[in-house]
Amino acid sequence: MxxxxxxxxxxxxxxxxxxxxxxxxxxxxxxxxxxxxxxxxxxxxxxxxxxxxxxxxxxxxxxxxxxxxxxxxxxxxxxxxxxxxxxxxxxxxxxxxxxxxxxxxxxxxxxxxxxxxxxxxxxxxxxxxxxxxxxxxxxxxxxxxxxxxxxxxxxxxxxxxxxxxxxxxxxxxxxxxxxxxxxxxxxxxxxxxxxxxxxxxxxxxxxxxxxxxxxxSTPSDVHIAGLKMLYKPSQERVHETLEAFLRQHGLQPSDIGLLISGRSGDTNFDHYYHALTAQYFPQTPEVPFKQLCGEYDTAASFALWLAVERMRKEELRHVLIYNQFFGEQHTFILLGR
Structure with missing residues (x-):
């Protein structure tokens, strides 16, 4: 979307x-x-x-x-x-x-x-x-x-x-x-x-x-620019989807000012985040939001709230949220000004 x-x-x-x-x-x-x-x-x-x-x-x-x-x-x-x-x-x-x-x-x-x-x-x-x-x-x-x-x-x-x-x-x-x-x-x-x-x-x-x-639809300081969901994807599919998602919005990984990730310290699934950040965001600041709120089905809602808070306090033009829930549901949410 x-x-x-x-x-x-x-x-x-x-x-x-x-x-x-x-x-x-x-x-x-x-x-x-x-x-x-x-x-x-x-x-x-x-x-x-x-x-x-x-x-x-x-x-x-x-x-x-x-x-x-x-x-x-x-x-x-x-x-x-x-x-x-x-x-x-x-x-x-x-x-x-x-x-x-x-x-x-x-x-x-x-x-x-x-x-x-x-x-x-x-x-x-x-x-x-x-x-x-x-x-x-x-x-x-x-x-x-x-x-x-x-x-x-x-x-x-x-x-x-x-x-x-x-x-x-x-x-x-x-x-x-x-x-x-x-x-x-x-x-x-x-x-x-x-x-x-x-x-x-x-x-x-x-x-x-x-x-x-x-x-x-009334303009404000922060908007949601895009949303993409994936179900049980492979690591390669996650990367392909990220590239297409950013390209759809005319962006490169270097345009992302902050990455808010769902890294949870779970060795079963954190490899998704490690591979993604290493390949696309090696220099981008990352905030692992589950260190603040824990893991639950709708934890991405806290990630979005956190992203809006950060964008309203800092000069961030684009923020990307990447979250996955126990390896099955994967989501990208892009925010902009």
């Missing part, structure tokens, strides 16, 4: 101090497991107390991030709401399944089931801002956020929307962390973020977060 899709406002809740105040990246210290938990804000400033007590954690995160994003962009009601999530509300799903077993499928509380559906956040946002327009949720594992972004870009290019609220959200529960650790997704030994690239071990550090963006 190619075009100019301007970013009017952003917001993110992440393991970093990203929601309010001046953002300064910090390497966190983990205490007992390889999981980077989000730093949650005071939700009472955004959600009524009577509603807040009934909401699960990911619903609070998603709704609050979306509201702050709209406030930052100066948009009261968007023309469309589009999100991506890999797992939705894990805590609500687990709670409902446990209740089925505990109560032998009788006298079940329907609230966890209702809130466990993937589009719960979209519905809450729409109710909060009284938006009755296009509303969609994508659940495509490592492509979830990218498809939400693509859908938003298509709506804008077709003239069906003037501004679109697009975002992503995912949480990590203790049970799902354990399940993924059993199949080798996370590092076995406790590894600090500052050590993840020198540990030389398989597995990543788990993470979670929520990030939202208001995209518009």
């Amino acid at each position: 190619k075009g100019r899709f301007y970013i009017q406002g952003t917001a993110a809740i992440s393991p970093q101090e990203s929601f309010s105040g001046e953002f300064t990246p910090q390497l966190l210290t983990l205490a007992d497991k390889n999981l980077l938990r989000v730093k949650e804000p005071d939700y009472r400033a955004f959600i009524a107390p009577n509603s807040l007590r009934r909401m699960s954690r990911v619903l609070k995160m998603g709704l609050t991030t979306a509201i702050r994003c709209l406030q930052n962009s100066g948009v009261a009601v968007p023309d469309a709401i589009i999100t991506g999530t890999g797992k939705g509300s894990l805590h609500d799903t687990e709670r409902f399944l446990h209740d089925i077993r505990r109560y032998s499928e009788t006298a079940l509380n329907p609230t966890p089931f209702i809130q466990s559906t993937y589009n719960s956040v979209n519905g809450l946002v729409a109710l909060q801002v009284q938006c009755t327009e296009y509303n969609n949720t994508f659940v495509h594992r490592g492509f979830s956020f990218e498809h939400a972004l693509l859908d938003a870009m298509m709506l804008l290019s077709e003239g069906r929307a003037g501004n679109v609220l697009a975002g992503a959200f995912d949480e990590m529960s203790d049970e799902y962390f354990y399940i993924r650790s059993r199949i080798g997704s996370w590092k076995e030994q406790l590894t600090q973020p500052e050590e993840m690239f020198t540990a030389g071990t398989p597995g990543a550090l788990s993470g979670e977060g929520s990030a939202f963006f208001v995209l518009s």
Whole structure:
């Protein structure tokens, strides 16, 4: 997808101090497991107390991030709401399944089931801002956020929307962390973020977060210029696609001022990044964003938020994001001024 899709406002809740105040990246210290938990804000400033007590954690995160994003962009009601999530509300799903077993499928509380559906956040946002327009949720594992972004870009290019609220959200529960650790997704030994690239071990550090963006056809200081997705490509295919992607936008690798990569310290998959940077970006500054937020299905949303932050603070003309999710879903996102 190619075009100019301007970013009017952003917001993110992440393991970093990203929601309010001046953002300064910090390497966190983990205490007992390889999981980077989000730093949650005071939700009472955004959600009524009577509603807040009934909401699960990911619903609070998603709704609050979306509201702050709209406030930052100066948009009261968007023309469309589009999100991506890999797992939705894990805590609500687990709670409902446990209740089925505990109560032998009788006298079940329907609230966890209702809130466990993937589009719960979209519905809450729409109710909060009284938006009755296009509303969609994508659940495509490592492509979830990218498809939400693509859908938003298509709506804008077709003239069906003037501004679109697009975002992503995912949480990590203790049970799902354990399940993924059993199949080798996370590092076995406790590894600090500052050590993840020198540990030389398989597995990543788990993470979670929520990030939202208001995209518009109205010019602003930063825009998304292009998006490209690949499914289970070979190393050669990744390189061929990068060359064609940059050529399509009239760029050379040397034109990229900053590379934001999804390098996670996972020896099973970091070779994709090593080969790409060695061949195309040997002198380009690189920011491995998963050192700040961890690995999760929609981690690319934090990468996009980080890219916008860097472009608004520095004289960067082009920023490239390259991310892959456990070797299967690969994405290039190009930002420009």
